[in-house]
Amino acid sequence: MAHAPSNNLREPLILGEKSYHDITVDICRPIETRANKLWYVVFGLSFITMLWGIGLIAYTVGTGLGVWGLNKSVEWAWDITNFVWWIGIGHAGTLISAILLLFRQRWRMSINRAAEAMTIFAVICAAIYPVFHMGRVWVGYWVLPLPNQFGSLWANFNSPLLWDVFAISTYFSVSLVFWYIGLIPDFATVRDRAITPAAKKAYTLLSFGWTGNAKAWARFEEVSLVLAGLSTPLVLSVHTIVSMDFATSVIPGWHTTIFPPYFVAGAIFSGFAMVLTLMLIVRKVLGLEAYITVAHVEAMNKIIILTGSIVGVAYLTELFMSWYSGVEYEQYAFLNRATGPYWWAYWSMMTCNVVTPQLFWFPKIRKSLVATFIISIFVNIGMWFERFVIIVTSLHRDYLPSSWMMFHPSFVDIGIFVGSIGLFFVMFLLFARTFPVIALNELKTILKATGKYKRTSPQPEYKIEDLILESRKGKSGAAIHGEEHH
Amino acid sequence: MHDGVYPAVTAGAAPVVEAAEEPATAPEHKEGDAHATPHGRPQAPVAVAAPVAAAISADPATISTAAANLNKVKGGAFELVIYEKTGLGDGRLANNPWLQELPDPISRVTWDNYITMSIADMNSDDFKFNILNGQEQLSNVAEVVVNGVTLKLPVYASPGQAKGTIGIALGYGRTKAGKTANGIGANAFPAVTINKDNGFFEYSAVDVKVNKTSETYNLAGTQTFHTMMGRAIVKETTLDAYKKDAKAGNEPVLLSLSNGTKDTPNNVNLWEDHPRLNHKWGMSIDLNTCLGCGACVIGCHSENNVAVVGKDEVRRGRDMHWLRIDRYYTSDMTEKKAEEEGVGAIDKFLDMEVPSDSPRVVFQPVMCQHCNHAPCETVCPVLATTHSNEGLNQMTYNRCIGTKYCGNNCPYKVRRFNWFKYADNSAFDFHMNDTLGKMVLNPDVIVRGRGVMEKCSMCVQRIQEGKLNAKKEGRRPIDGEIKTACQQVCPTNAITFGDLNDDTHTVTKHSKEPRMYHLLEEVGIQPSVFYMTKVRNVSASEL
Incomplete structure (x- = not known):
């Protein structure tokens, strides 16, 4: 990354007068040390929840979709709500890593790694729903335009669900490659510091033989830019296409041209909220307060105000357009959202998404980590309700009142959602202990430019040499590689 | 007639x-x-x-x-x-x-x-x-x-x-x-x-x-919401008004166009029409003669091997009826009354939900309307539901992967999903799980498996049979030769089926009558099924 001149008007992005070596040590610490009890407790809980979710998915596939709460009028509910919610969450990672890279926002470097991990994990969680909401999941591969022996059967390119398949698989693969490319130099650092043969071997494989020479760095920078360029349209396209699942339909409350921009803003909004939720925990648990600072939180909070306001304007525009359209079905659909039997969902959405983020106009709240954490949870909840409101309240009362029904989730609906949260945290917790959670080599590029730093390294809390000796005692013939890579 | x-x-x-x-x-x-x-x-x-x-x-x-x-x-x-x-x-x-x-x-x-x-x-x-x-x-x-x-x-x-x-x-x-x-x-x-x-x-x-x-x-x-909410779903008129103008109560739906004129939704069209070279099957339902008895529902059940799902599943809103009869009560609150008394929209709709103490009752059989621009067809990712060149919206069960998108996007909500395996399942002990019961099944119609969507096929097996019989005799199917199951059992002949491309068919004559209207025509989906206004022998104030 380019070295921008130091700017004293801005708060430093790395606190605590770190040296290059400090950065390495701080960020490798979770990988090289043992997890504490809390980690095991949270991991255990997440793992059990995940298993419960897997069990319920197996139950669904084995018995039939009837174990969910769906009915003849509301044939999508929690499944697609959760899908859109998770996909939306993923968007912040892509925005941070791609768009902020192109805009040379240096503050992204402390959070992009974890945010991209969140993207990958969120897309995996999201994928559960379109897959298992299919009545015949075992023939789900028919959505892929594969050459086949069923005759001339081919996918329907008119169907937004098919666009989803392309949009999300592209999104997932590009995000994964982008994330992985960024990880290679950091894996190499971990490899160079690894003391056990297993870790050595694993990180050697993961780092693809990275040597850190100038040419490799030059190519790394180039490919990062190219991938950022490729990812940038994806930030806009994925949720645009997800929104078309609804926008291209004829259902009042779905059939709206405002959906693409509104969904993209909502996705970034919810994604940043989730990044904040996660990063506020991560910085505390992994002791990364010096790297993820109040300045970072504040920058993200500003994006939350922006996107939250866009979402708020979109909600009001929807209301206006439904009235202005003169279409009785549209008018009723929106009146029913706000005042019908699901009014509580609508007003939860309004409160969480429109009102609470506006508190960030106050610098005190914007800079308060506790307030930010609470508001980020509110936004996560509000964005879930947004999708619930769009999907369920539109379907439950559409054209013919004879078909109007309520939707009630079954324990399976709830269990699979909770299970996907468990899966997310299982992946994230494993990531936090095995991957460098901050792009440490990238971060080193801004150390000098963004604040006070140290030229000489103080003694680390633990000496790598001691660890080597320790491991030698334990396992004779263990390979010793103490050389550190900057 | x-x-x-x-x-x-x-x-x-x-x-x-x-x-x-x-x-x-x-x-x-x-x-x-x-x-x-x-x-x-x-x-x-x-x-x-x-x-x-x-x-x-x-x-x-x-x-x-x-x-x-x-x-x-x-x-x-x-x-x-x-x-x-x-x-x-x-x-x-x-x-x-x-x-x-x-x-x-x-x-x-x-x-x-x-x-x-x-x-x-x-x-x-x-x-x-x-x-x-x-x-x-x-x-x-x-x-x-x-x-x-x-x-x-x-x-x-x-x-x-x-x-x-x-x-x-x-x-x-x-x-x-x-x-x-x-x-x-x-x-x-x-x-x-x-x-x-x-x-x-x-x-x-x-x-x-x-x-x-x-x-x-x-x-x-099966229906837990009882009023029409001020929507023109069942169109009614009085006998006096009908005598004066046969189109009474059936004011055409008009869309305002960008050039300042108005036109019917059937003429406002972004899509290419499907070719209708030979037949174009259609159905008319006379709301005047429908008693709401439900014989058609049973006729459809027996013809099309429609599953019985039991009390618990009906409670969850999962009856499998391909054909249902909607029953609407009138409400004391009407658009007119709300306007006269200055009732706000929220209160108006809340009042409209409540049936009148002494309501009029209307019945409306609703099955797949076989839309010519069907919203279900465009959204299926695997082309499991497609349009035949005879005007039928056809369901290919074997191709269906069960995304249920079609069901969501159906304005009539006539699509039925197989939430469970209803045949050969002891949890659904309604004769589709024993050999004797299976002998009642219609061999011309497939028994649907779990996880696929199904819906009214307009008794495509009967259409096929009628076409083949006609072909053997070197002629076109004559009026009334092909009858759908619902039409066959209707005690008042409220349902008429036929070829809209054939002027000798009764259904074609019905389609040109002033009482003819399409349900939800304004959505622009061009249904093949149409309804006939209900004419009541009452005074205008009672309607």
């Missing part, structure tokens, strides 16, 4: 139908004694309609008997009318799962009998029963004490039922009828007495006590 107008009172129809229909045509009941039943059974001592009362007024003895009978009905006591349901009759057909799952024409409740009661009585201080029985509000259970017999049943709100009366259907509470009928509801026969004077069964009783209990019960209704 039923251009002729049926009188609104259909003598001889199911008693409950009368109960709902009659107040519109015989308003004297409203003003008359609260205990005068609209069920109109002559045996019932107090069921004296106004003209009859006038006729017998000459006989003082009869009057005093009637007065004595009226006096017997003490404060808080009810008059009970015991009736037969359209499907089960007196219960001799109770072991047939098709009929158990056939919604009652009026209440739309399946699989149970219940106490029908007027909303005014349910709201009274004695009871305060839940009115909106369905998914959200469970029905309160009450005990009915009649002639020393106690019947414990859920109470169902029946708009239009006279205050002070209750109704209970026969045919339930069976103990030895078979696996389907046993143990459903309560048996009302012990409450039937024999009239000492004429030896006839007395299907009514006075001085009936209704006691509230603390229990609730979830009645399995």
Whole structure:
């Protein structure tokens, strides 16, 4: 990354007068040390929840979709709500890593790694729903335009669900490659510091033989830019296409041209909220307060105000357009959202998404980590309700009142959602202990430019040499590689 | 052809139908004694309609008997009318799962009998029963004490039922009828007495006590929302207006175009039309002649191997009926009234949800409308639902992967999903899991597996058969040669099927009639099924 001149008007992005070596040590610490009890407790809980979710998915596939709460009028509910919610969450990672890279926002470097991990994990969680909401999941591969022996059967390119398949698989693969490319130099650092043969071997494989020479760095920078360029349209396209699942339909409350921009803003909004939720925990648990600072939180909070306001304007525009359209079905659909039997969902959405983020106009709240954490949870909840409101309240009362029904989730609906949260945290917790959670080599590029730093390294809390000796005692013939890579 | 107008009172129809229909045509009941039943059974001592009362007024003895009978009905006591349901009759057909799952024409409740009661009585201080029985509000259970017999049943709100009366259907509470009928509801026969004077069964009783209990019960209704919410779903007009203008009540739906003109949705079109080289199948449904009896639903069940899903699944809103009959009550709140009285939109719609105390009732059979620009077809990712070049919207079950997107995007909500495996499954013990029961299945129609969507095919197997027969004889199918199952069983010929490309077919003539309209035409999906305005012999103020 380019070295921008130091700017004293801005708060430093790395606190605590770190040296290059400090950065390495701080960020490798979770990988090289043992997890504490809390980690095991949270991991255990997440793992059990995940298993419960897997069990319920197996139950669904084995018995039939009837174990969910769906009915003849509301044939999508929690499944697609959760899908859109998770996909939306993923968007912040892509925005941070791609768009902020192109805009040379240096503050992204402390959070992009974890945010991209969140993207990958969120897309995996999201994928559960379109897959298992299919009545015949075992023939789900028919959505892929594969050459086949069923005759001339081919996918329907008119169907937004098919666009989803392309949009999300592209999104997932590009995000994964982008994330992985960024990880290679950091894996190499971990490899160079690894003391056990297993870790050595694993990180050697993961780092693809990275040597850190100038040419490799030059190519790394180039490919990062190219991938950022490729990812940038994806930030806009994925949720645009997800929104078309609804926008291209004829259902009042779905059939709206405002959906693409509104969904993209909502996705970034919810994604940043989730990044904040996660990063506020991560910085505390992994002791990364010096790297993820109040300045970072504040920058993200500003994006939350922006996107939250866009979402708020979109909600009001929807209301206006439904009235202005003169279409009785549209008018009723929106009146029913706000005042019908699901009014509580609508007003939860309004409160969480429109009102609470506006508190960030106050610098005190914007800079308060506790307030930010609470508001980020509110936004996560509000964005879930947004999708619930769009999907369920539109379907439950559409054209013919004879078909109007309520939707009630079954324990399976709830269990699979909770299970996907468990899966997310299982992946994230494993990531936090095995991957460098901050792009440490990238971060080193801004150390000098963004604040006070140290030229000489103080003694680390633990000496790598001691660890080597320790491991030698334990396992004779263990390979010793103490050389550190900057 | 039923251009002729049926009188609104259909003598001889199911008693409950009368109960709902009659107040519109015989308003004297409203003003008359609260205990005068609209069920109109002559045996019932107090069921004296106004003209009859006038006729017998000459006989003082009869009057005093009637007065004595009226006096017997003490404060808080009810008059009970015991009736037969359209499907089960007196219960001799109770072991047939098709009929158990056939919604009652009026209440739309399946699989149970219940106490029908007027909303005014349910709201009274004695009871305060839940009115909106369905998914959200469970029905309160009450005990009915009649002639020393106690019947414990859920109470169902029946708009239009006279205050002070209750109704209970026969045919339930069976103990030895078979696996389907046993143990459903309560048996009302012990409450039937024999009239000492004429030896006839007395299907009514006075001085009936209704006691509230603390229990609730979830009645399995297929329709839990009862009014049209001010939408032009069933179009109606009066006979006088119809005589003046045959298009009365059927004002065309017009869309405003960007060039300032207006046009019908069928002419405003972004899509290319499907080719209609040979046949173009279509169907007309005359709302004038439809009684709402539900024979078509059963005809469809038997023709198309439609699964019975049972009480619990109906409660969850998962009945499999390819063809359903929508029943709408009128509400006291109308668009016009809201405008005149300045009622706000929120209150207007909340009031519209509540049926009138003495509503008019309309029926509307709704099946797949075989839209020519079908919203379901564009959204299926695997082309499991496609358009035939004969105008049918066809479902390829083997190709369906079950995303249910088509079902969501259907404005008529006629698509039915196989939430479970309904055949060969002991959890659905309704004869599709045993060899004898399977012999009833139609071999021309596939039994759908779990996880696929299904819907009305317009009896494509019958169309195919008719086409082949015609081809063998080197001619085109003649009018009425191909009949769908629903059309075949309709007692009033409300349903007509045929080829819209053939001018000799009745359906083509219907399509050119002024009463013809498409349901939800404004969505622009060009349905192949169309409806005919309902013409009522009432004054304009009563409509």
